[in-house]
Amino acid sequence: MTVDIDHIIQKSQEACASAGVKLTTKRKNVLIVLLRSPIPLSAYEIVERYKVQLNETLPVMSVYRILDFLIHEKLVHKLETASLYIACAHIACDHQHETPQFLICDRCHSVKEIGVKKHVMAELARGIQNTGFTLAHQQLELHGICNRCQNGSI
Structure with missing residues (x-):
C-alpha cells in the first residue's frame, strides 16, 4: 500500500484550519516523518529521523509538544503500552472515525489500525x-504476530 503523503498533509491542514489551529512547518514535518515510517517511533527516533530527512535539528522537548498537538488534532496516536507514536491511518478519510484498535506485531513491530464499532465499545x-471501574480512555492495543511474520516473509 502506498501512502500519498501530499494528499494526507493537505487533509491534515484542512482539518487543522477547520479546528482554528495551524499545522506549522515543524508540525507538518514531524507528521511526515511518522507517515514515512513503517513502524511506530519514539520521540527520540523522530528527532533522529527528522535530522536525517530534513537536515535540521529539533529538540526532543519540541517533538513532545508537537506530538501532543498532533494527538489532540487526531492526526497521530500514542501507543500507550510501548510509548511510541504512529500517524493516524484515517487522516484522509471523509467518514466519522471509530475507536482505534491497534494490532501490534511483536516480531517486526508493524502496527495495523482498525476501528471498533460504537455498539461494541458501548457494550x-x-x-x-x-x-464500578472508571475507564480513562478507550484505545485498545493488542499484541500478536502479523501475517507477514507468520508466513516468514520477513
Missing part, C-alpha cells in the same frame, strides 16, 4: 461500568 463500557 464494553457497560460491562466495565458494572464493575
Whole structure:
C-alpha cells in the first residue's frame, strides 16, 4: 500500500484550519516523518529521523509538544503500552472515525489500525461500568504476530 503523503498533509491542514489551529512547518514535518515510517517511533527516533530527512535539528522537548498537538488534532496516536507514536491511518478519510484498535506485531513491530464499532465499545463500557471501574480512555492495543511474520516473509 502506498501512502500519498501530499494528499494526507493537505487533509491534515484542512482539518487543522477547520479546528482554528495551524499545522506549522515543524508540525507538518514531524507528521511526515511518522507517515514515512513503517513502524511506530519514539520521540527520540523522530528527532533522529527528522535530522536525517530534513537536515535540521529539533529538540526532543519540541517533538513532545508537537506530538501532543498532533494527538489532540487526531492526526497521530500514542501507543500507550510501548510509548511510541504512529500517524493516524484515517487522516484522509471523509467518514466519522471509530475507536482505534491497534494490532501490534511483536516480531517486526508493524502496527495495523482498525476501528471498533460504537455498539461494541458501548457494550464494553457497560460491562466495565458494572464493575464500578472508571475507564480513562478507550484505545485498545493488542499484541500478536502479523501475517507477514507468520508466513516468514520477513
